[in-house]
Each structure stands twice: as C-alpha cells, then as structure tokens.
Amino acid sequence: MKPFSSYQNPALAADLVVFGYYDNTLSVLLLNSKAEPFKDCWTLPGAFVQMEETLQQACSRILTTKLGMDKVYLEQLYTFDDPQRDPRGRVVAVAHYALINPKKFEVVAGQMANDVRWFPVKKLPALGFDHKEMFGVALQRLRSKILYFPVGFELLDEQFTMTELHELYECILGIGIDRRNFRRKILDSEYIINTGVKREGLQNRPAELYKFNKKLKRNNFQLNIS
Amino acid sequence: MKPFSSYQNPALAADLVVFGYYDNTLSVLLLNSKAEPFKDCWTLPGAFVQMEETLQQACSRILTTKLGMDKVYLEQLYTFDDPQRDPRGRVVAVAHYALINPKKFEVVAGQMANDVRWFPVKKLPALGFDHKEMFGVALQRLRSKILYFPVGFELLDEQFTMTELHELYECILGIGIDRRNFRRKILDSEYIINTGVKREGLQNRPAELYKFNKKLKRNNFQLNIS
C-alpha cells in the first residue's frame, strides 16, 4: 500500500484566529489579501503546511514571518473540509486560535498582504473563504475555555489589576459580572498572586497588582457567570 | 499562486474511535490489520480521504464498507499531525468518534482486516500508530460531552429504562452516581419522555420505559457528578 505517491492528496492549510486585547476591546488580526481569489478581501492569516513541518510549526511560521510574533498561546480548534471552501481547489484547513498581547508585538504586513489590521470582534468586515465560521468557532472556544482555564493571562501584561482582569472577562464573555463576586471567585481559585506592588500615579486609589500563579495545578477553577 | 500542483501535500486520513455499549460495558471497535506497517497489530479503523469527499463522507465510507454500519452519531475530535506518526510517510489524520448501538449492526471484517473486534475500554490491547492517544482524546470528549448533551441515547435502544440509562452514565464516567439524584436530574432536564409502556416479563417489578425527547432545545442540561 503506497498511497503517498499513487494518490493525489488535498492541500493542507493552517489558519489562525489571532486574538488580541487592548483598549478594553477584544480584536482579531485580519489580512487584506493581495492575491486572488479574495483580493482586497479580509481573511484570516494562514499558510500551506509543508511536508516536513507540523501544524504548530506552520502556525509559528505564519506568526513569525507574516506578523512578527513569537511564542504565543496556540490551540488547535477544528478542521474545515468542505471541498468547495477554496475556489482554487481542494484545501483542507486546520483552524487554530492564538492569544497575544498586542503591546508586545508590532504587527507588520508580510509580502503576502497589503495590510494587516486589528478588528474589534464586534465590528468584523466580511471575510473570505469560510473564515467567518472559523472565527465563530474560535470565539466560542475562547468563551468557554476562559471559564475553566486561565487563558486570560495570555492577553494581559505580566502584572495586572483586578479591574483589568474583570473587564477582560466581561469583554470576552460579552456580559456584566458582579465585581465583588468575580473578585472572590478569582482569589479563591488561587490562579493569581498579589505582588504587593500597587499601580501608582493615577488620580484615584492605587490598585493592587497581581500576577498569574504559574505553579497552580489545573482543575481548580470553574467560573459560573451571572 | 498554484500550490495544488506545484507542492507535495501530506496524505490526509480519517480515523475513527467507534464506541459501542453492551453488557454494561463501553467498548471500542478495533481492527487487526492485514497490512504493514502494523500487521497483526490492533488499530483504529481509518481511511485516506479522497480528493472529492469530505471527512464525514470518508468516515461514512469506513463505517459502511468496513464495518457494515450506517447513519451513526459522528463528531470530529482532533487532527494529529506528528510527521513521524506513520512510518510509511507523512500522514495527517483527523480523528473522529462515533457512537453506535452494537445490537443494530453486525460487525464484519472488510478486505483490509483479518479481524474486527469490540474491546472493553478498560481492556485495550496495545495500539499501532498514535491510536492510543486518539482513543484517550475520544474517551475524554465523550465523558465531558455526556454531562451536558444527551449523547447517551445513541448507545441505547430506542426505549430504555432509567436503570439502563443510569448504568450507562456510571459506566462511561467510571464513577458511582446516586440513583435518586440521577433520576431527578434527568427527569427535570426533560431530555427523556415516559412512554407509558413497561418492561414486563422479568421476575421483579416492571420498569418504566423512556425514550429520548428529540424536540428538546439544547442547553437545558448540566449533570454535576457526585
């Protein structure tokens, strides 16, 4: 049995939903493609998977070369396989999502794209391919994951205030959460540590700064939303 | 940009973790492969995805031609992409799991396999490729899914007793669940309907038979385990 030479295989792509959080807004990175079939359309960043690389490596390659990012939180989402999803031919795409802190990277348009921009998730333009669907799956996954796993820390600075974390959760989930109940829940979970440092220099009471408790075993957290 | 002819693509496979439930045991269907590289080894059923077919269709093809099954519950799990996972060459495999009622099908070994057998999940043999890992992901997914979605009904007969459903949950989750609390929870969720019929002929009190309430909107169920 030698299917590797005798059969034709679909092309394999890795596509990325890159989430970033700034100005109290959750955003997604989109490319304005230079090439057909979605020229001048916004699309998710993606690339064909090479014979010798893993999906993770393909994603890293996209992040590094096209976007100037590295070492980010990355998770596989779902594989999209509609034979018609790419007008150029059969492409099976494995969707991933990444979480980054936009402050840490300067986004640069690579050779493939005219333009790379952050779009607030509530103001997305029309997307090419089946990328709207990929985005939907990614947002859903992020929303459910943040309830039982501390993914939020990937989006914030090393140190952050309780209010910043609180606003991040409200923003991602799209709901209001009682401030005191949120604080208690988070502190009880022991996912964060008080650094003892305070954020000074504002014209109101200085907020305590926290950091993520990296030593924590998982399964210790379940946020139920109000 | 014409990557479809100019680049070589990895082979794409669909692999299946087929769960069945009988004799109070959750089992998985394995093939004893006739072909290298895992001749006389147990493996999960799988096939290469053809250019014109979807992953779902590839799975159906496996289920129909190799196993004589059709129209079963099927869900995509995860895509396995380690370049070394198949000694024959680069194969990216999209793992799925299926739920079937073994009573409804007669398992037949297709031309690819010497032998097709059900193995209780607690007594699995060594598996070829990375199929142990695929199985692990599948079991984990089934366990978490059954807590908020009525997948259990795919494994039982059309009509079933509360005790049968209870035992199924205990078996899949591998824990004991209080009988009265389970009953209350399930009935409150309205996922099942009392048919009014009873299972007669046993030498004890006849049990009421229930069926799945197919009209129910989702999101109405959250089983918390004791």
Next chain:
DNA sequence: TCAAAAGTGTTGTGATTACACCCATGG
C-alpha cells in the same frame, strides 16, 4: 473637599447531596 476608582461582607435563595423505606412482580 471632591471626583473617581478600589476595596470589602452579609444575607437570602436555590441547588446539591446524602440518605432509607415501600412497591410490584415472578417464582
């Protein structure tokens, strides 16, 4: 002293757990 955001506890309610006895049937 004022504005603006940070910090803090309590109480009512609803859900979950733990638990034991009676019922219906066939042999």
Next chain:
DNA sequence: CCATGGGTGTAATCACAACACTTTTGA
C-alpha cells in the same frame, strides 16, 4: 412469601447572587 430490582421524599449543606458603603489618592 420471598427475592429482586423499581420507585419515591426530605432535611442539611453549600454555592451563588444580590446588594451599598468606606477607602485612597490626585487634582
């Protein structure tokens, strides 16, 4: 009448939701 599994209710506990006032700072 007995063995077997089927069916039922309640009380204690816990977790969550709702809620308002005080503190600290800079201007």
